[in-house]
Amino acid sequence: MSANTITRRRLLQGAALAGTAGLLVACQPKVVEKVVEKVVKETVIIEGTPKVVEKVVKETVVVEKEAAAPAREPAKVVWWFQWNAPAQMEAFSTIAKNFGEMDNGITVEALQVPTMQDKMLAAVAGGNPPDVGVCCIQYVGFYVRGVFTPLDDYLDASEKIKREDFVPGLFESMVWRGKTYGVPACECGPRFGYIFNIDHLEEAGLDPDNLPQTWDETWDWHTKLTKKDAAGNLEQLFLDPFFGSTTAAALAPNCASLYPTSWGFSPWDGDTMTFNFDNPQMVEAFTWLKKMYDDIGVEKLDAFSQANPGGRYVPTGAMPAGLRTAEFVGYYAPGELHVSAPDTRWVAGWCPRPESRRNVRYQNVGGHPIYIPLASKVRDQAFEFIEYVTSEEAIDIIFKATAWLGGRKAGYDANRPDISHLPSLKWYLESANTADELVAGPVIPNQAFATTQYQRAVSALQYGEKTPEQAAVDLQKEVTEDLAKEFPELLVE
């Protein structure tokens, strides 16, 4: 074989050598000359006394060149959300797109996921959850089970998210045992409002500027505004005080419970891990609810409610259709009603209190957390995305599409020009700043079970199966027993 020819073995050996050499060279620290300032000490004699002084001299030294930060691997963040109205989905797509265009090496795959509780549970159990999720799961159930990433270190290091920029109570509802599992995002805002159809009030000779402040006054308005036909069918309903309001029937971290708050107690004590339903205030609230439902007629009410489904955001819903006068509802109602019943005038005010607390105006600013499942492999990038989703820019995109607020205080300016078409929203924004009591939603480990039992208790009242006293006692017993059974470790601690 000619000495000039290169065999395949030689070629491979050469390539290996060249590769190794290249690798070594690449790994060598690069050296450059750099002028640095150096502090030197020298002895000088000042006025006959030797003294040590420090002086700065310039010196050229050879230093290792600082290696540039390695280029970050492109990453994809998978983002799940449940909201599915076209305007909502468009807003979320825009947010994902905008973030993807920031040239930060991160792309976001935004995915609308129906029945997210089921899907998230299965995904977490299967070790393949999304990197970021927002909305519509039993948040506390996941916090308690340690499947979400504690975000405290991220939050402490973040320049973009400062806890103090958010409305009080929001972050508190995302904390379990000292660890923060979510950042208020996408749909946050005052949950307690009492919104009325002004036309109904005027027809009944009631003053929209003097809304009922107490439960007794609410009862009076009910007697004036609920109308039935000769057969007892409801033609116009003033208020469905519990089941017609997610705010009233809730017992969730993103929405405090109306009746306990109104009566001035919390249904859950996170320090002692105990429920607090069996008390005179709860009985008083149950008694009032029973009086209302007995007067309306439970079957008539169910028939009426089922006849007008669709909530506030479709014209056939009871409120937009002008069949129901009032509702306990969150800040989102003005925007939704503006869309579904653009010609109807609405006014909002404080939710009622018992006479003994007439002057105590209460509010809860609740919201949905955005969170990172622990199994995500791109948690840093996921948090960067969260920083954007909770930024004022993203909040503004969502607000323009849906009239939903975010969690930042900056958005709660009652004089912001973009809400001039929603006068009742102005009240909600003011209320967050002027409430006497601003409560946080309860962080209850067995939240879903407790909520169902709470609603079951009211249902039993409606159907005359229990007295208010019995309902309160049974509720306390059921939720306490379930907690002890499901989370014995919490009670031991």
Add this chain to the structure above:
Amino acid sequence: MKRWSRQTTRSAINGYAFISPWLVGLALFTIYPIIASLYYSFTRYDIVREPRWIGLENYVTLATQDLIFRRVMGNTIYLVAVGVPAGIVVAYLLALLLNNEMKLRPMFRTIFFLPALVPAVAAAEVWRWVLNAQWGLINAWVKARGWPVIPFLSSEGWAKNTLILIHCWAQGQAMMVFLASLQDVPRSLYDAAEVDGANRLQRFWYVTVPMTTPAMLFLVITHLIGMFQYFTMGWLLTSGGPNFSTEFFSIYLYRNAFEYFKMGYASALSWVLFLIIMLFTVVTFRSSERWVYYGGS
């Protein structure tokens, strides 16, 4: 001892190789979950954390402490006791009707079969509007006469029966089974009965009914299983309400598994459901010796 020839062995191997994808699927997605659910039923398991062995506690709770479960059982038993016979009777009557010579018979058969083809969600939405207390077809008519509306889905008394009514409406498949069975009854039996002086009713009772009892047995068992597992229409139309009067077994099971994170308890529920279904099935099979007639046996 019987020895397999090489050819037989090779055929067997080939056979198993061909069905192995299905066998793997069966093992992974059916047999394993069944066994796993039995194990989980003896644990406290929330899907996310490791299961904790608690022995029979879930079953004891079900039997002695869970007051909701008693209500759920009551609702489900009512649904089965009324819904199964009602569905079968409706299907049988329809089949008898459509087994007669009549004009446009194929069209009627198609029309009565169609509900079985309608997806449950679509059917639920249509029924929701038909039964709507204010605007629905029936109640609009009722209201126009100044009568109280019928709370089809919004009263404890009505809701279960309304769901049973909707179940009866969707009996197209059962009707087809009965139709096939009716057409299998030998003409000669009717002729013989007629010769013996049997009238129309007697021919029906002594010929038609016995000859269609095998189909009836099949439908009773499948309906029993289906009604014990009733979920979709109930979930879509009433979600367990009003006042939990339509909280059926499967709905309660689902709530425990996916809303309350109680997969262990839900597993116990599913095994209890399995045992109940098995019990009813065995009893039905055993009793079939007395009322099912197989032609030629």
